[in-house]
């Protein structure tokens with residue numbers, strides 16, 4: 001396992017106080033964003049949040065990422081847990097390719113068709129760093145915040161016990177309703 005771990009630092013945010021720890025893994029840098037009481041909780045809430053610069057930072061309405069991230073940070077600051085900021089932008093095709101995928105979506109392709117037309121699978125994410133982060137932080141039992149069955153499957157494959165699944169459902173808008181429908185109908189998301 002080729003993983004590099006940073007020291008832990010404090011991160012005060014508008015959502016609450018957190019600690020952060022960075023990980024370098026296969027040329028990508030990821031973050032564990034932990035509530036202050038994280039280590040004392042037997043089954044912490046965990047959100048694995050895949051990077052979406054257009055949503056997370058720019059407030060794009062084409063997806064539900066920023067709202068999900070805000071929901072998770074607010075909830076975890078209050079209830080204890082961790083957000084893994086999984087830096088696999090665009091379901092791991094990268095920002096450049098995601099912009100090209102968006103350009104194809106402007107011409108009528110859905111989120112899956114656009115990926116495939118660019119030569120990618122519908123979802124190129126690899127969650128193995130999440131397993132390394134769980135191991136590093138001694139995570140054995142969690143309450144997982146997600147609608148994505150692939151994330152549930154991955155966490156279960158680690159032998160980590162999911163004692164509860166908390167949905168992360170955001171109200172649709174006119175820009176993301178087709179995207180959310182594709183996730184539900186064709187990607188099996190629990191929406």
Ligand SMILES: Nc1nc2c(ncn2[C@@H]2O[C@H](COP(=O)(O)OP(=O)(O)OP(=O)(O)O)[C@@H](O)[C@H]2O)c(=O)[nH]1
Pocket residue numbers: 048049050051052053063064065068088089090091092093098101102111115145146147148151168183189
């Ligand atoms: N390639 C591509 N990636 C996208 C698109 N829209 C969002 N993403 C990326 O998809 C990832 C988020 O995936 P989502 O399907 O919203 O959510 P999820 O992480 O699979 O599941 P949840 O845990 O339920 O939120 C982020 O990496 C986004 O950058 C798109 O149209 N094309």
Ligand SMILES: [Zn+2]
Pocket residue numbers: 052054055056062063064065066
């Ligand atoms: Zn997004």
